[in-house]
Amino acid sequence: MPGDAGAGTIAPMTSQYKTVDGALVGIVMGSTSDWPTMKAASEMLKQLGIKHESNVISAHRAPERLLDYCRSVESRGLKILIAAAGGAAHLAGVVAANTHLPVLGCPMKAWSLEGLDSLLSMVQMPKGVPVATFAIGEAGAVNAALFAAAVLSLSDEEIRRKLLVFRTKQAEKVDEVG
Numbered sequence: 768m769p770g771d772a773g774a775g776t777i778a779p780m781t782s783q784y785k786t787v788d789g790a791l792v793g794i795v796m797g798s799t800s801d802w803p804t805m806k807a808a809s810e811m812l813k814q815l816g817i818k819h820e821s822n823v824i825s826a827h828r829a830p831e832r833l834l835d836y837c838r839s840v841e842s843r844g845l846k847i848l849i850a851a852a853g854g855a856a857h858l859a860g861v862v863a864a865n866t867h868l869p870v871l872g873c874p875m876k877a878w879s880l881e882g883l884d885s886l887l888s889m890v891q892m893p894k895g896v897p898v899a900t901f902a903i904g905e906a907g908a909v910n911a912a913l914f915a916a917a918v919l920s921l922s923d924e925e926i927r928r929k930l931l932v933f934r935t936k937q938a939e940k941v942d943e944v945g
């Protein structure tokens with residue numbers, strides 16, 4: 768087990784998740800099975816030159832590790848968290864409850880209901896602790912990254928410039944009609 772310091776001792780929790788110096792965005796997933804989808808968010812952030820870290824920390828399988836991670840993010844300089852989960856997708860809500868950073872939720876398709884279960888779990892947060900919820904699957908993953916970039920661009924001219932370049936290139940690819 769990573770960070771296992773031996774019988775009768777408790778390993779330092781920071782050894783159980785990956786940190787990146789200077790990261791502005793943290794992607795957290797409930798399972799490695801979410802990575803093929805969330806890779807698209809990571810790639811978009813990379814394309815925009817935004818330092819980020821990606822971790823699998825399940826809210827129900829590793830609750831203490833998740834709490835420890837949430838408690839570390841603000842002091843390490845992260846600004847936005849992207850939380851992806853499927854099924855009874857409580858991860859984003861738990862993350863939002865344990866940090867004051869904005870939390871962007873990405874509902875995963877998981878194993879049934881085409882992701883509608885995940886979407887409703889995230890979007891129906893009771894009042895008081897918001898999770899900004901995106902579309903199911905890869906579209907939501909990419910849009911969460913773009914939204915994070917838009918927020919960061921309010922105070923970072925370089926990110927703003929890269930985001931505008933992306934938007935301009937995207938517009939150029941739109942087919943003309945007639």
Ligand code: RP5
Nearest residue numbers: 797798800852853854875877
């Ligand atoms: C959630 O359950 C994960 O976020 C994932 O989307 C879903 C299925 O997880 P696995 O059974 O594939 O690990 O916790």
